[in-house]
Amino acid sequence: MADRPATLHARTLDQLGRSIGGQVIGPADAGYDEARRLWNAVHDLRPAVIARPRTGQEVATVIAFGREHGLEIAVRSGGHSPAGHSGVEGGLVVDMSAMRGVTVDPATRRARVDGGALLGELDVAAQAHGLVCPVGVVGHTGVAGLTLGGGVGRLQRGFGLTIDNVGAIELVTADGRQVRASVTEEPELFWGMRGAGWNFGIVTAFELRLQPFGGSLNRGISLYRGRDAEAVWTTFRDYALRAPDSVSLIFGIDRAGSTVDIPEELAGRPIVYVAWNHSGRPEDAERDTAGLRAGPTPLSTTSASAAYLDVQTAHDLVLGFGRRSFIKGANADDIRPTALADLVELVGTAPGEGSFSATAMGGAIARVAEDATAFAGRSAAFDLSADATWDDPALDAASRDWVRRAMDVVEPDTTLGRYANENADVGPEETRLLYGDAKVARLAELKRAWDPDNVFRRNHNVSPAPARAADVD
Template sequence: MSTITPEIEALEDFRGELVRPGDPAYDDLRKVWNGSVDRRPGLIARCTGVADIRSALAFARRTGGPVAVRGGGHSFPGHSTCDGGILLDLAPLKGIRVDPVRRTARAQAGVLLGELDRETQAFGLATPAGIVTHTGLAGLTLGGGIGWLMRKYGLSIDNLLSVDLVTAEGELVTAGEDVNADLFWGIRGGGGNFGIVTEFEFRLHPVGPIVYAGPIMWPMEQSPDLLRFYRDFVTDVPDELTTAVIHRWIPSLPTIPAEFHGRRVVVVLACYAGPIEDGERVLAPLKAFAPPLLDLCAPKPFVDLQAMFDLSFPHGRWYYMRSCDVAELTDDVIDIASERGLAIDGPLTSYPIFHLGGAIARVPEDATAFGGRSHGHTFNFVGCTVGRDGFEHQRDWVRDSWRAMEPHQVGAYVNFLSDEGPDRIRSAYGATTYDRLQTLKRKYDPGNLFHLNQNISPV
């Protein structure tokens, strides 16, 4: 490493790696998942433990620069990095400890979803956590955590038992139902506004290792009829079934026969978290709606389902997202959804519609900071290109799609927000929850040190 400056000498008790502009590893380590985000931190502090985090935060308070915190680096708008200032990189914190008897797991802040699944599935256990394995566990959980097990077992935050957290002042605290309960309420949906979570404790559930899951595809022209059938189909499906409807072009993946690559399709991707034979029975009416173009819904390892989207959303591509929740799939919503699918004119652009309800809706609205437990579906419009070429065009498709759906919006999933301003953040939580979060922010971070997030202003 190059000679450190007098300011960085103040970090002499730091035991991890300090990387600055010009160092050999800098350009690689400053990258985040979204390739359209190109920022240059003044210092990357790769933390190996709580002491390193406290040291780096003390340095940030003295220097006054911005502080970014990165677990997996999947923040859609790029909040997990910054220009200038200090980036606390938690990727080295990879510890996972599974207790198969108590059915719990402790995981540090640098753990990725696939890494947690690998350890828990060794015992036939899992906790609800996302749909792309290289997503960071920390950011996903703190915003809520939707995924293939959510209707049966709830959100990631609904299975969170406790956290260890470093505050803006460098104090290490534990938060759970019986200790610092106000903080525990806030971090379950309030994101990284209140400190840096260093370790999570989750409840685990019996899952797999084989589940009945996968995509069923029809030509996109059948989207209006399929969505109307799907609307009725999901009204009384068991909680074991979680589904998402996806409009996209079939990707060129080795798991899909080449003759289907590039076809425009509407897809129902399903996961049945129960006995295989029950999953076959429950999904049979959907498969009988009309002859599928391609049916890949079958028994498969749960870890394979979790990795299904990995190749479609790799690091380095350029992404732009806008999201919204709707109460239900009315005829108007379905017409808009179908039209926006047919308007997709790029091979990497897509959008899922996640079916909510089930265990999510049975948690009281005020039990956690997560907003929208009573909502029916979450839309996430995703414009994607390999690089700069064509990005603005796909971004316009996203914006047009979001505006078309705007009259029917009832909120948003905070993890799917882009940089949309404080009013949008407030509406995502609702006024009552936002005011409560603001009070909590004044208690734990009155100076708003942690503002590179979907920020709850203390003022």
């Protein structure tokens, strides 16, 4: 690619505007700052142009424009990439927010979801027919970014990852072809799209399989003292390994807020929590989660039933755009007691808000064969992650360092694969850790076939170069 210009001529932007009916936004336009804003405020990027295509043909036109003008291309759906991949300094953002349609066919239990739709839009459309697709836990996340990496949430132990519910994917490739991938059409591409999908093209639509779902969740959360971490973990782990598929659950270490549930002397200190969602009948919830109550006495316990759509949007405001963030994750089957003690101490000393969690995998996730999709580490019992949130840019380096140190603590416990969508570190070594050597080699072969010039590289990138396993953006 040629050197990228810092700004494009107004005439050049007009030309793009005329060739697509959709919106084209440059740095001089009103709305530019809002349009370039990403969920993670660390990534304050100023693209030369933001284009909002409305059709597959317009997506192809925008890609061709970017390539012709030597612009690095970023693709944006919900804008939640932890690494800021959906923005680009001085380049072209293909913003899919004008393609947000969701249509549901209750007879076939299928949804057609455009490449810029948000989780909340899919949830509402599917629930109108008593159906659901297992997606993530915050409504303003993009379906595309989440699905192309895997898709973990409240119903996955019962229904599988989001990618396990994808029937077909329509995308526009680097050379402007409109392609459909499914188990029978371009099956190898379909394999790679489910776990490393951002590498191969811009998705214009997904066909998703929907599951019948009553629309309410039974939920509970218990809080414990930090010093009980090991005993709480043991109870949580033993229960999680044999829990019914209808229960999703998470173990976490966080700093206590000042709430009525917490004795005053614990406010601001590390506490441990166990939270669960039960998608079965309300009258079965207590019985199905009884194993969680075998451990230490909690400081507090609450449980209730709630409408699925309310739960899915409950965190939309508190996890809104504009704060600074860093996250890393890894798979594991257990956590050593010494690591738990170290994590409790670390959480107490995080520079901003730092927390650690272990999400139970298993169930339907683990029943799909490891080599069925590019997503790596299906047999892992837990998805571990450490994340930090802060506001002061002066804390950037310390917060990143804190997350990396927390994940170093559990490094000896980790198993194959990491979930790409919860990893803000990027680079060849990171890509290798996400997928493992065998999958990186298979993905690189696919990359050479579909994007040999690495046009789509603002992602957890797989390099098409045969001599190297992976590349950075």
